Amino acid sequence: MLSKKDVTELVYERKRQAGLSWASIADGIGMSEVFVTSACLGMNALPRDKADLLATQLGLPQEAGVVLAEYPTKTWNRDVPTDPCVYRFHEIVGVYGDTLKELIQEKCGNGIMSAIDFDMRVERVASPKGDRIEVSMSGKYLAYNAW
Template structure:
């Protein structure tokens, strides 16, 4: 997976400033995962959000325009090779159909929106090793008959 040049520059500025995504969440008033998605060009920012981000990172306003453009989303048609990202791919291979079956049983025939959607990542401390808690919440959209 290639990382866009703007993403590389934004991440370098974030590192140089010693900022975390949590720090940026406090500055922009948007969730840290959404901010990361905007930086990785998987979400588009409003002009105000882009200006706040660019200012927080100490960059010039030339980045604002690109951050507000509609991105091309997704990893592409290949199996991800990054181990962390691959684990999510593997989770969907193993649990995708069971998740689909349970969702259909509880909600009916439809999908979970990835547009009306939130994603939170939490750290759960555990004496056996810290755990990653991923919380996805998407609006249920039933298929319509016509």
């Protein structure tokens, strides 16, 4: 029985052998880079038809499509990530967490930005002083219930 982790390894292997990018894999099934990458890393579930299409395009066994469509148990190892590229985002949450809360609640009221009804984009933006990365998150505003 293939696990999510097994499928992630298979994707990495095929991606390296075929010299594919995440962008091309995502394009191949008509979904966004962020979502498809996270699904291949075992952190999201692809719709079943997209999962099957991805498995076919990468030449994975059919069972891989089933697995990619399963609902994942999202898990990570450490509260403070060590890899510098990931740590910087942890740092941003530490430095700007209370600011985000102040502004979300000033603009919308007592509530939060959903991390479930959520999407994200990552882009490279050319700039004369050195290119920049732009990360755009969008989540539905959810108001606290009072009862």
